[in-house]
Every structure is written in C-alpha cells, then in structure tokens.
Amino acid sequence: MGDLNALTIAEARDGLRSGAFTAGDLTEACLTAIEGAGALNAFVHHTPEIARAQAAKADQRLSAGEAPALCGIPLGIKDLFCTKGVPGQAGSRILEGFKPGYESTVTRQLWASGAVMLGKLNMDEFAMGSSNETSTYGNAINPWRRGNDDTALTPGGSSGGSAAAVAADLCLAATGTDTGGSIRQPAAFVGITGLKPTYGRCSRWGIIAFASSLDQAGPMTKSVRDAAIMLQEMAGHDPADSTSADLPVPDFEALLTGDIKGKTIGIPKEYRMEGMPDEIEALWAEGRKMLEDAGARMVDISLPHTKYALPAYYVVAPAEASSNLARYDGVRYGYRAKLAQGDGVTEMYEKTRAEGFGAEVKRRVMIGTYVLSAGFYDAYYNRARKVRALIKRDFEEVFAQGVDAILTPATPSAAFGLGEMSEADPVAMYLNDIFTVTVNLAGLPGIAVPAGVDRQGLPLGLQLIGRPWEEGDLLNTAYALEQAAGFVAKPAKWW
Amino acid sequence: MTVDQGTAAKVAKLARIAVEEEALPALADEFNAILGFVEQLNEVDVEGVEPMVSVTPMRLKRREDVVTEGGMADAVLENAPDAREGFFAVPKVVE
Numbered sequence: 001m002g003d004l005n006a007l008t009i010a011e012a013r014d015g016l017r018s019g020a021f022t023a024g025d026l027t028e029a030c031l032t033a034i035e036g037a038g039a040l041n042a043f044v045h046h047t048p049e050i051a052r053a054q055a056a057k058a059d060q061r062l063s064a065g066e067a068p069a070l071c072g073i074p075l076g077i078k079d080l081f082c083t084k085g086v087p088g089q090a091g092s093r094i095l096e097g098f099k100p101g102y103e104s105t106v107t108r109q110l111w112a113s114g115a116v117m118l119g120k121l122n123m124d125e126f127a128m129g130s131s132n133e134t135s136t137y138g139n140a141i142n143p144w145r146r147g148n149d150d151t152a153l154t155p156g157g158s159s160g161g162s163a164a165a166v167a168a169d170l171c172l173a174a175t176g177t178d179t180g181g182s183i184r185q186p187a188a189f190v191g192i193t194g195l196k197p198t199y200g201r202c203s204r205w206g207i208i209a210f211a212s213s214l215d216q217a218g219p220m221t222k223s224v225r226d227a228a229i230m231l232q233e234m235a236g237h238d239p240a241d242s243t244s245a246d247l248p249v250p251d252f253e254a255l256l257t258g259d260i261k262g263k264t265i266g267i268p269k270e271y272r273m274e275g276m277p278d279e280i281e282a283l284w285a286e287g288r289k290m291l292e293d294a295g296a297r298m299v300d301i302s303l304p305h306t307k308y309a310l311p312a313y314y315v316v317a318p319a320e321a322s323s324n325l326a327r328y329d330g331v332r333y334g335y336r337a338k339l340a341q342g343d344g345v346t347e348m349y350e351k352t353r354a355e356g357f358g359a360e361v362k363r364r365v366m367i368g369t370y371v372l373s374a375g376f377y378d379a380y381y382n383r384a385r386k387v388r389a390l391i392k393r394d395f396e397e398v399f400a401q402g403v404d405a406i407l408t409p410a411t412p413s414a415a416f417g418l419g420e421m422s423e424a425d426p427v428a429m430y431l432n433d434i435f436t437v438t439v440n441l442a443g444l445p446g447i448a449v450p451a452g453v454d455r456q457g458l459p460l461g462l463q464l465i466g467r468p469w470e471e472g473d474l475l476n477t478a479y480a481l482e483q484a485a486g487f488v489a490k491p492a493k494w495w
Numbered sequence: 496m497t498v499d500q501g502t503a504a505k506v507a508k509l510a511r512i513a514v515e516e517e518a519l520p521a522l523a524d525e526f527n528a529i530l531g532f533v534e535q536l537n538e539v540d541v542e543g544v545e546p547m548v549s550v551t552p553m554r555l556k557r558r559e560d561v562v563t564e565g566g567m568a569d570a571v572l573e574n575a576p577d578a579r580e581g582f583f584a585v586p587k588v589v590e
Binding site: 336357426 | 532558570588
C-alpha cells in the first residue's frame with residue numbers, strides 16, 4: 001500500500017475494516033505529511049494530541065466491530081468551525097486568542113461518526129475572498145504549479161486551506177463553507193471535489209457567520225463517493241439552527257449507481273461569458289459530450305437573470321455581514337485595541353474594529369452598512385432581494401420543465417498567481433464567483449468536479465447544479481461525470 | 496449615486512470602524528467602484544416582485560418556553576479581553 005495519507009475516505013474505510021492498517025497508522029501518516037508541508041500554510045492550528053486520542057479510540061471501536069461511518073478517518077477543519085477548546089479565528093485578527101467553549105453541530109456529528117481531527121485550516125478572513133489572500137495567517141499556497149514555473153498560485157478561496165490540504169494529501173478530506181462559491185471555486189483550482197449542499201441541509205450552528213441566508217457547510221474530498229460519505233455525516237436537522245431542514249437524509253452513497261440514462265441536463269446559455277478562455281469553453285463542451293455519452297439528454301436552457309446574480313450578491317452578502325460582524329467589538333472575545341487616555345467605549349469599538357478587521361472585511365462591512373442605511377435600503381437592499389427572488393424563479397422554471405441538473409464551468413479561469421489580482425479593483429476579484437454565486441442565491445446544491453487540465457497543466461473543474469434537497473441525484477450525476485472525465489492527475493510534490 | 500468623502504466618513508462612523516482622514520478619498524473610490532457595479536440591478540424589472548426573505552419557505556419551529564442553557568457566567572466570560580467580578584469590563588460609558 002502506498003502512502004496512507006493519499007487514500008480516499010472509501011479506500012481508508014475498507015483498509016481499516018480489513019485490518020490492513022490502523023487508525024493510528026493513518027493518523028500518523030497525515031501528521032507527518034502536515035509537518036512536511038509548512039510551505040503550503042494550509043494548517044494554521046495543529047491538534048496532534050486530539051488526533052492521536054481520537055485515533056486510539058477509533059482503533060478500539062474498529063476492533064470491537066462497532067465502527068461508525070467515518071471511524072478513524074483524519075479530517076481537516078476550516079477555521080470557521082468552532083471546535084471546543086481549539087483556537088478558531090475565522091482567519092481574522094479580531095478573533096486572536098479566541099477558544100470556543102462549544103462545538104459546532106457539523107463537527108460534533110463528524111466526531112460522533114468516528115472522524116479524527118488533525119487541525120484547523122487556513123481561509124480568507126471571515127470567508128470573504130476568492131484567493132485566501134485576506135487571511136490573517138498569510139496566504140495558503142496551491143500545491144499545483146504551472147509546469148516548471150515556480151510562481152506561487154492561489155488555492156482559491158475562501159476555503160483555500162481546505163483545498164490545498166486535500167489536494168496535497170495532508171488529510172483525507174476537509175470541511176468547507178460556501179457563501180458565494182467558497183467550496184466549489186477552491187475545489188476547482190486544486191483538482192478535487194467540492195459540494196455545497198442545499199441551504200438548510202447542514203446546521204450552521206457553531207459556524208462563524210458571514211451571510212446567514214447564503215452560508216452553507218459542505219465536504220471537500222478526493223472523490224464524489226467521498227463527498228457522499230462525508231455529507232451523510234454532516235447533514236441533518238438541528239434544533240439549534242432554525243433554518244436547518246427537518247427532512248430525512250437519504251443514503252447518499254447508495255444512490256451512486258453511475259446510471260444517468262434518461263436524465264435531462266441543462267446547458268444555460270447565459271453562462272457563456274464574453275471573454276471566457278477557450279479552454280474553459282472546450283472543457284464545458286467536453287463535459288456536455290461526456291454526459292450525453294453516458295445517456296443523458298442535453299438541452300439548452302435559459303436563466304435570464306444570471307447577469308444580475310453577482311451585483312445582487314454584493315448587496316445581500318455585505319448587508320448580512322455588516323449585521324453579523326457587529327458582534328466583534330472588543331468586549332466579549334478576541335482582540336481589543338489599546339486605548340488612549342480619555343478614550344470611551346465608542347473609541348474602543350472603532351479602534352478595535354479598525355485594527356482587528358482586514359481591508360476586505362472592512363470594505364464589505366461598510367458597503368453593507370451603506371446599503372442598509374436610511375434612504376438607501378429600498379434602492380439597494382430591497383431591490384437586490386427582489387432580483388434574488390427572480391434568480392430563484394429562473395431555476396424553478398427550468399426544473400419545472402423537467403431539467404434534473406445543470407452543467408456549467410466551475411470557474412472562469414484556472415488558479416491564478418498570488419498577488420496577480422492585487423492591483424485590480426475589488427470587482428475583478430468578485431468575478432471569480434460568477435458561475436457559483438447563483439446557486440447560493442437560489443439555495444440550491446452545487447458540486448465542482450475536476451474534469452481536465454489546462455495548457456499549463458493546472459486543473460479545471462465543471463459544476464453541476466441540482467434541484468433542492470436532491471443532493472443524492474446530483475452526486476450520482478457528478479459520479480457519472482467523474483467516471484467519464486477520469487481525472488487522476490496529482491500535483492508534483494515540491495514542498 | 497456617488498459616494499463623497501463626507502458620506503464615506505458617515506458610513507465608517509455607522510459601522511464603528513475608525514478611518515483616518517487621509518484614507519477617505521480612496522475609500523470613497525472603492526465604494527463607488529462596487530456601487531457602480533451594483534447599479535446594474537436598476538435594469539431589472541422588479542415590478543410586483545416580493546423581496547426574498549428566506550430561500551426555502553419554511554415555518555419557523557416552535558419550542559417549549561423553557562430555559563435550555565444558562566448559569567455559566569464563567570464560561571461566557573472565558574474569552575473576554577477584560578472581565579471583572581463576573582462582568583465584562585469596558586471603558587467608562589457615562590460621564
């Protein structure tokens with residue numbers, strides 16, 4: 001057997017059950033890989049003692065023959081999830097030193113299912129960014145490079161550390177969160193699978209909030225099967241999150257037949273963007289052919305309000321962020337600025353927030369404040385919510401016409417170089433989410449599947465969008481696409 | 496609508512984020528770039544459309560009106576930058 005840390009969840013599950021290796025062996029392999037991968041800056045808080053204790057317990061359960069689904073599987077956790085007693089900062093200086101006294105519902109469920117926690121993963125500050133460059137921990141680095149060129153590339157964002165860690169085999173899989181594309185875009189940039197479930201499928205309780213009507217947690221994995229296995233354990237109703245759905249969670253893995261004969265897959269004409277690179281266009285056409293060859297019926301569809309998704313998002317998300325991030329005031333947790341003689345409580349708030357938040361977070365909090373302020377609320381915020389309703393209606397109409405899933409590119413380009421976008425205005429960076437953000441606005445499930453490489457050898461992904469609550473069917477279509485694409489490339493180790 | 500320096504300063508104040516005077520012109524420019532992008536929403540006919548409240552229409556669940564958690568002042572104060580005698584401590588609020 002090769003390196004244990006390179007296994008998928010499904011492979012490791014089989015190996016652990018057959019006794020080919022122990023959870024202890026598997027965990028040590030990951031811890032060693034993490035130790036040697038400091039250059040990627042993916043893990044930002046390490047928890048080897050927790051990992052070893054959980055692995056020992058997993059081995060006991062395995063030998064007793066009562067192993068739950070993720071027994072002994074080592075995972076990385078995005079820094080946005082609160083994990084009891086382990087530092088969590090959401091990639092922000094303002095939460096410096098914060099140790100949550102509680103456990104998020106999603107991670108609690110993962111540990112209950114036997115998973116092993118390796119540590120916390122780098123991310124854009126408060127999940128605001130598409131390149132992991134807004135993190136207080138510094139950039140996470142993409143394990144992929146452009147051929148022999150050693151330019152450091154972004155692993156995408158905001159779940160950049162999760163993406164880098166899974167692609168570099170530092171862990172078997174990782175949690176991510178997705179508000180506008182933060183699971184799918186980084187997954188596509190590093191050649192792994194990233195699933196954003198239907199809004200409400202996973203509890204948001206204990207996940208540091210960015211935009212509550214859009215945020216959703218999901219798995220970032222080495223295969224579609226692993227995404228099914230991991231989502232199973234993350235999902236479910238939680239009384240502590242009133243927006244989590246009280247619906248049965250189907251057996252996702254059992255739905256992976258690879259048979260998509262007779263399924264109808266839509267190709268939305270509005271996703272053919274002006275100036276889209278040929279390689280993305282070609283990959284999209286190949287994906288269409290792959291699904292067609294697998295027996296699906298491909299149809300051209302129209303989602304007329306697509307163009308307005310990003311502008312609507314950049315009103316709704318900052319508005320909700322400005323409200324959610326009001327709690328960081330230097331009183332209850334994290335950073336408090338040093339005050340001058342005579343400073344009162346208002347100066348404490350203003351200095352703490354000025355010093356504790358990075359530039360992008362401040363920008364979004366202030367934009368949100370502006371669009372919610374008296375006189376602009378109707379013109380910006382209410383209008384954006386109306387456009388959001390129309391974007392959702394577009395999807396409802398195509399689903400009503402019998403479309404089972406929608407195929408689009410995952411990103412408008414391959415991974416770009418760190419710093420390459422720093423001169424551009426903020427809007428240029430926002431365009432990274434152009435194909436993913438509609439899905440959050442409509443609350444739908446979406447998955448990025450690696451489907452090819454560009455001329456420089458960098459991975460490219462395709463996105464499938466499904467009907468609400470039908471992650472099972474979506475995963476099965478993704479599974480068929482994965483099998484047809486046969487993407488097996490791995491980054492050459494340089495770190 | 497364009498944001499001038501005065502408006503930028505007002506927004507920063509509302510958001511409780513200290514912004515140096517010299518940084519205001521650049522901040523106003525950034526606001527204008529983003530709001531200019533958002534302006535596109537004015538092209539959409541939204542006549543008669545209800546603003547979305549929740550992406551999945553659902554009734555909020557009710558629960559028994561009982562105390563579920565509490566009595567953990569120490570745990571609540573554990574992460575505070577300044578806590579004294581069971582309270583959060585802040586600079587003087589009232590003169």
